[in-house]
Amino acid sequence: MKFKKNILCIGAGYVGGPTMAVIAAKCPAYKVTVVDVNAERIQAWDSDELPIFEPGLLDVVKQARGRNLFFSTDIAAGIRAADIIFVSVNTPTKTFGQGAGMASDLQYWEKTAHEIVAHSGAAKIIVEKSTLPVRTAEAMERILQENKKGILFEVVSNPEFLAEGSAVKDLLEPDRVLIGSRQTPAGLAAARAIVDIFANWVAADRIITTNLWSAELSKLVANAFLAQRISSINSVSALCEKTGADVGEISFAVGSDRRIGSRFLNASIGFGGSCFKKDILNLVYISRSYGLDEVADYWQAVIRMNEYQQDRFVRMIIREMFHTVVGKRIALLGFAFKANTGDTRESPGIHVAAKLLEERAALVISDPQALDNARCDLAGFTASGAAVEYEPDPYRAAADAHAIAVITEWDVYKGLDFKKIFASMRKPAFIFDGRNILDHQKLFEIGFNVFPLGKPSLTHFK
Ligand code: NAD
Ligand code: UGA
Numbered sequence: 001m002k003f004k005k006n007i008l009c010i011g012a013g014y015v016g017g018p019t020m021a022v023i024a025a026k027c028p029a030y031k032v033t034v035v036d037v038n039a040e041r042i043q044a045w046d047s048d049e050l051p052i053f054e055p056g057l058l059d060v061v062k063q064a065r066g067r068n069l070f071f072s073t074d075i076a077a078g079i080r081a082a083d084i085i086f087v088s089v090n091t092p093t094k095t096f097g098q099g100a101g102m103a104s105d106l107q108y109w110e111k112t113a114h115e116i117v118a119h120s121g122a123a124k125i126i127v128e129k130s131t132l133p134v135r136t137a138e139a140m141e142r143i144l145q146e147n148k149k150g151i152l153f154e155v156v157s158n159p160e161f162l163a164e165g166s167a168v169k170d171l172l173e174p175d176r177v178l179i180g181s182r183q184t185p186a187g188l189a190a191a192r193a194i195v196d197i198f199a200n201w202v203a204a205d206r207i208i209t210t211n212l213w214s215a216e217l218s219k220l221v222a223n224a225f226l227a228q229r230i231s232s233i234n235s236v237s238a239l240c241e242k243t244g245a246d247v248g249e250i251s252f253a254v255g256s257d258r259r260i261g262s263r264f265l266n267a268s269i270g271f272g273g274s275c276f277k278k279d280i281l282n283l284v285y286i287s288r289s290y291g292l293d294e295v296a297d298y299w300q301a302v303i304r305m306n307e308y309q310q311d312r313f314v315r316m317i318i319r320e321m322f323h324t325v326v327g328k329r330i331a332l333l334g335f336a337f338k339a340n341t342g343d344t345r346e347s348p349g350i351h352v353a354a355k356l357l358e359e360r361a362a363l364v365i366s367d368p369q370a371l372d373n374a375r376c377d378l379a380g381f382t383a384s385g386a387a388v389e390y391e392p393d394p395y396r397a398a399a400d401a402h403a404i405a406v407i408t409e410w411d412v413y414k415g416l417d418f419k420k421i422f423a424s425m426r427k428p429a430f431i432f433d434g435r436n437i438l439d440h441q442k443l444f445e446i447g448f449n450v451f452p453l454g455k456p457s458l459t460h461f462k
Contacts, residue, residue, distance in 0.1 A: 003031035003068065007197070008082035010112050012036035012045055012071060014052055014167070014274075014343065015129060015160050016088035021061045022171040024069035026201040033070045035078045045071040053342040053369045056168040079119035084193065086158070087112050088129040093278045102285040104133055104278070113143040116153070123152045125190045129160055131279055133286055134217040137180075154190035156181045157212050159219030164273065165340030177207045180215020187212075220283045224299055227276040229264040231305035237267040237454025238312060247454025248436060267454045269352065269407065269434035270309040272337030274345035277303060310348050313405075313453070314355040317432050320451055321403060325361040329426070331397040334408020334435075335367040335374040342369035348434070349407040350377050353388070362387035366397035368410055395421060403430035409437050422446045428460070 009020045012034045024032040036042050044051035046065070050058055061069070072078060079085065089112055094105040109130060116126060126144065128137060137155045144153040157180035162170040177198045181191035191209050198207055210218070237247040247267045255262030271277075280299050287296040318325055337347035344350065347370075353363055357378075363386075365374050371390045378388055391397040394413065398404055398421045406413060414437055422429055431443055433452045440450045444458035451457045 004029040005083045005193075006030070006081050007032045007084045007086065008078045009034045009086040009088055009129070010036075010075065010078075010115075011088035011090070011108075011130070012038070012041050012051075013088065013090060014054075014164060015162065016086070017045055017050070017052065018054055018057055018060075018162065018167040018171060019088070019129065019160060020086070021057065021064060021069060022168065023197060024064035024067075025060050027197055028064075028068055030197065031068050031070070032064070033072055033078050033081070035072050035075045037073070037075070039073050042071045042073050053340075054164070054167045055340055060168055075115060076119040079116055080121060082124060084125045084127060084197075085116060086127045086129045088160075091130045091132060091278075092274075093281055099285055102281045104131075104282050106132070106136070106139075109136070110139075110143070113140050117144060117147045120147065120151050120153075121149070123154075125193055126153055126155045127194060128155065128157045128216070131159060131219050131223075131275065132157075132216055133282055134213050134220070136216060137212045152186070154182070154186050155212070156187075156190050156194055157215035158194055159215060161219075161222060164343055165338055172201065174202060174206060177202050178210065178215050178218055179207065180210045180212045180218075183211055220279050220286075223276055223279040224283050224302065226264055227271055227280055227306070228299075228302045230266075230268065230271045231302045231309075233265045233267050234270065234309040234453075235305050237309070240454040241456075244456060245454075246456070250454075266409075267436060268309075268409075269313045269348040269453070270306040272345070272347040272349075274343070277306070277346055310351045311355075313348075313432070313434055314352055316451060317356070317403065317405060317430075318359060320432075320449070320457075321430060325356060325359045325402075327360065327362060328402040329362045329364065329400055330356060330403045330405060331364045331366060331394075331401040333366055333394055333397070333404055333406045333413050334370075334410055335365050335377075336370035336408045336410075339408055339410045342367075342373060344370050344373040344377055347377075347407075349374070352405065352407060352434075353378060354381070357381050357386045357388065360387075362389075364389045364391050364397040364401065366391050366394050367408065368392065368412060370408075395424070399424040400426060401429075402426045403432065405432040406434050406437060409435040413437060418443055418448070419446055422448060 007030050009016045020032050020034045041051045089108040091104045094100050094103045140155045179191050179194050181187040240247045251265040255265045284296045284300045335349040429448050431448045431450050436452050440452050443450045449459040
């Protein structure tokens with residue numbers, strides 16, 4: 001079959017895989033190939049055991065796989081055949097050298113730029129899908145222009161806004177698709193070629209076109225604003241615990257103002273995930289590198305508040321369990337950084353588990369999807385003899401435990417039979433609800449000592 005255009009995506013991760021699956025499903029006239037250096041990942045994309053857990057994703061993949069959606073490790077061939085190349089490689093926080101702990105590590109991204117130059121034989125549009133520092137497209141252009149074959153490349157920024165756990169829905173019904181390009185005839189034509197792809201299923205008024213730098217920076221700013229809301233409500237949760245106010249009631253009252261809006265106001269043990277922290281650190285680093293220290297300090301406070309909230313939760317557990325958790329069995333319900341994903345990158349669960357293990361608690365980690373990742377995250381502790389068990393069944397995890405701590409807001413935890421759980425636990429039984437998802441009054445009536453976040457605790461102690 002002759003396709004209208006060949007699309008290649010370099011990077012078959014949480015973004016590249018789902019995004020390309022949706023493009024392929026919605027655009028049968030385009031051939032979409034996804035390549036990665038990780039052969040195991042590519043193999044998994046070609047099977048029914050996809051490498052990531054994402055509701056609805058397998059159905060979308062199956063619609064297009066083998067028709068116009070292909071997975072491969074042959075990066076060179078993919079580049080040669082492509083008209084449009086999406087670059088969706090990882091851009092983690094740098095762990096070494098200049099900017100360590102703050103700046104983006106652009107080594108994977110730069111490697112793809114050189115590979116594109118090496119294997120291209122004709123003009124191509126290069127689309128930045130990865131989240132990148134503002135003005136990265138300029139560096140990409142410089143590398144691409146170094147080609148000795150006279151090939152013209154046009155760089156476009158098309159940042160991704162999907163959230164894990166709802167990736168398919170976010171891709172099918174996006175609030176907006178953002179496409180930034182040079183404001184030259186060639187740049188605008190490249191942007192139009194990308195608009196044409198999304199126009200297959202996204203309404204025209206939801207496709208925003210901007211200049212390159214606005215698109216790159218909008219992505220960092222969107223994540224910073226979302227994370228800032230969480231840090232704001234988490235800061236209020238600490239104040240609630242001191243004053244008797246209820247953070248849930250405050251979220252509702254404040255969020256009812258349509259200028260503020262109700263979403264992303266759930267107090268929690270802090271935000272996790274691979275991107276919020278990384279992208280804000282990057283924003284802070286960029287601001288500082290331009291000498292904008294006040295701007296940098298402002299955004300850095302969002303991260304500081306997040307760390308404070310995670311620490312506060314652990315301190316609460318230790319304090320309320322009579323200042324010692326040595327040898328006490330504590331069941332962590334959930335380990336993923338949010339519900340409906342198996343991803344544990346930057347999960348607050350890692351921090352909570354590490355701190356409790358340092359206090360010599362005995363942990364049982366339970367999660368419907370994230371236990372394999374949890375094992376990797378805590379491998380260091382297990383190797384040094386710390387007491388950690390992994391148990392998918394929440395009932396078995398809680399049996400004989402002194403305390404339960406809710407780490408992830410999985411729906412399944414709301415429907416548990418807590419009478420049965422209470423009966424199987426050591427007494428006094430504690431429950432720390434790091435997500436405020438449980439019925440605290442009911443738990444108290446069953447006999448638990450209940451510690452929500454930002455709400456009055458309910459205890460049976462005289
Ligand atoms: P990921 O680590 O899941 O996937 C990246 C993939 O790129 C890996 O499979 C890796 O093997 C591959 N890769 C790296 N270098 C390569 C190379 N030279 N050639 C071929 N493959 C290569 O990362 P992700 O979560 O998909 O994130 C990708 C980008 O998208 C990041 O910049 C991230 O900030 C951004 N982003 C992520 C999300 C999310 O929900 N995870 C959402 C929006 C934006
Ligand atoms: C986030 C953004 O929502 C996406 O738009 C963006 O594309 C993505 O980052 C990215 O760039 O990687 P994601 O991290 O997958 O998506 O998930 P979110 O739903 O944003 O949740 C992030 C964290 O905040 C989770 O730990 C979640 O539990 C926490 N959260 C969220 C709260 O603590 N309270 C809330 O009210 C909302």
